[in-house]
Amino acid sequence: MSVDLVIFDCDGVLVDSEIISCRVYAQALSRYGYPITADQVHDRFLGRSSRETRLEVERELGRMLPDDFQAQLNAELFGELETSLEPMPHIDEALDAILQPVCVASSGPLQKISVSLNRVGLTQRFAPHIFSATQVNRGKPAPDLFLYAAMQMGAEPSRCLVVEDSVAGVTAARAAGMVALGFAGGSHCRPGHGESLRHAGAQASFVDMRQLYDIISQF
Structure with a gap:
């Protein structure tokens, strides 16, 4: 793809x-x-x-x-x-390397997303392409949010790649017809979390944001 x-x-x-x-x-x-x-x-x-x-x-x-x-x-x-709140380690490095357009699609309300991104200095990386489950009828694991984000960005779902840390998010991405990558490097992730994400449908899992560019390049 x-x-x-x-x-x-x-x-x-x-x-x-x-x-x-x-x-x-x-x-x-x-x-x-x-x-x-x-x-x-x-x-x-x-x-x-x-x-x-x-x-x-x-x-x-x-x-x-x-x-x-x-x-x-x-x-x-x-x-x-x-x-x-702290940014995910090496997220700036990962974003610098990505050549494709990017956006945010989060289960949180827009105000929470804004507070989070402002706190860690990531707002300008994504604004105005920030989407919330409050903008659709059904949240994750339904595909609605990811399909809405793709539509707003003018992208075909089959040509979208989603970076997710939850089983619900991976399930939603797959239901939307998108490739899902499972991130298991957050402080909340327990042993075996990457395996759980792959079992839910993630094409690959990873624990360090510096790995993301190489994984995307494989597609």
Whole structure:
């Protein structure tokens, strides 16, 4: 294939944020009567949109979370991100080497993506080509977000390559007819994570962003 567009997930790919997000989300849910650990949030909700995560939690609780739950969660999470978030090691080097157009397609809301990219100085690398699951009907693992990103960028899905760190994201990329690469180098990734991503459909997995250019070149 010829790669016309490289689509990056944000959390766990561009920024090393998943440990922060899982911890804050677990604390918020536990506070409202849904006891859960950061590891359990990782296992169940990694890569999925906040909207779909909330609906699943509310179904299990049998009641709605408070109307301002998302606002409270965002305030806590954005505060943590603004003070402690780090870019994924060597991401600038990887982006410098890529010749194709790039964009971001993340399960997070646009405000969270903006906070994250601004914090690590990556906004100008991608703006205005930044897309969120809030802009489509279904989040990952459905293909909607990646298909929307390809349409906005004027690229054929079959000529798009997606860099993802979650099984839900890899599944979404494959459902969209795109090649998926699994990144397993984030601080949240456990032993065997790359194998899980390949099992979900990733064409290859890698743990160092300096490997990305060579992998893309193979296509």
